[in-house]
Amino acid sequence: MVMETTTYDPSEFPAFAVTVDIVVLTMAKARLHVLLVQRGVDPFEGMWAIPGGFKRPDETLDEAAQRELNEETGLDGGVDVRQFRAYGNPGRDPRMNIVTVAYVAVLRDIGTPAASTDAAAAALIPVEDALSGRVPLAFDHATILGDAVDRVRTDLELTGTATAFLPPTFTLAELRSVYEAVWNVHLDAANFRKRVLAEDGWVHPTGRRARPGAAGGKPAELFRAGRRWKHGSPLRRRKATP
């Protein structure tokens, strides 16, 4: 039956709670990390979960995601936040019918985990630990996290969102380490430089140089992020070669 051609009574429809979950990914110690909160109440008490909250009727989904991100991290604007999937399996929340719309946010390293409101129950966990089950997640959040990482992996190839992981100014080695960590590959430093610089508009030189690390080495040039292409990446994902 085609719904649109019939009349209906709004009170007849099953009511759902709609939540927005936000997978906050960041780079720490050359590994991908996710911001998780520890549950303090009954279902899955003590387990870790992806932060989120209820959508309000007067805001868009994107606004709800931004609000949640702000409540969790204190960050406000200019953050790379993208919706990637909705989850509505019956029983995914034992209490009621909940459909959740999941977002992924890519942040540069914040340092102190969740320095905002409820710091005692929030932490940055290595993605590998959460996905392998070493850190068990509540609800269907392991699935959600896995999908989020997949999304970032292809976004890195398609939209070149790698700079979102980095501070406003960065070296090419730092940019390369983002690709290496997210894709789990090894990239040749010289070839990486050539390809990134060949695509003009991707990164802009600042003229300044970074201080070398404790191990020494020639000081690297500092770059700013340029525009991001919508499609057709200069960099292509390869097989894993760790």
Added chain:
Amino acid sequence: MVMETTTYDPSEFPAFAVTVDIVVLTMAKARLHVLLVQRGVDPFEGMWAIPGGFKRPDETLDEAAQRELNEETGLDGGVDVRQFRAYGNPGRDPRMNIVTVAYVAVLRDIGTPAASTDAAAAALIPVEDALSGRVPLAFDHATILGDAVDRVRTDLELTGTATAFLPPTFTLAELRSVYEAVWNVHLDAANFRKRVLAEDGWVHPTGRRARPGAAGGKPAELFRAGRRWKHGSPLRRRKATP
């Protein structure tokens, strides 16, 4: 405030209706078409809309999408259906708070538009007409359709879903026309053949040949669809070269 660490009363949360909309795309006359239904009731009466319906509490979102697809087209299994985005802007439905989860289904040409239940109000419309506003769509369905087409465009590159547009057995010219229509490009027939056949497992030869069209020409080999890769396509999207 971190929601998970507080207790709450389920009756306090805003209730939403959750619907599943399904964008059915198919290839007709070498152009991309979408299945639309004509609305018969008040909001946007007479305008065209993407078919959809309410999610039931006891089914998953994917099941709801399959059910809707079956109700609209009579097709049951083996159809390429993928969720791509949720929409929840306040006021997107003037009657109530509705969050919709949108799916895209890629079908081979069905011939008679929506031969199933409510045929009088369903039609295959060229995507170009719907996106250009020549055929105005109800609600925010123009946005949804645009996102669906974008999704299919990149899926064609990433997952090689092109064979879903075609009958079980097809020629390389037909396969090529899918890429040309969806990407709006021109591809060289000889080069296309080489690349498709180079990637083994993508298509399998059947040994049979197709009858040439009315214009004549050498009879083309018939192929079956092979596996679809998850990532790393043999074919790469290019600039538009019509």
Added chain:
DNA sequence: GGAGTTTTGGTTGACATGACCATTACCGTG
């Protein structure tokens, strides 16, 4: 039979890519 059309096979030259070496410019240490 001949012109037209489409598929299929082959060649070629331009360009992209990856492996690798060399140089530069810093670090710590003695």
Added chain:
DNA sequence: CACGGTAATGGTCATGTCAACCAAAACTCC
């Protein structure tokens, strides 16, 4: 301060990829 170590940067080169193009094959229609 000279020296070995390290990382960034610059260059070369062999290989692979890809698009453009040509030509043969095999059909239809007239």
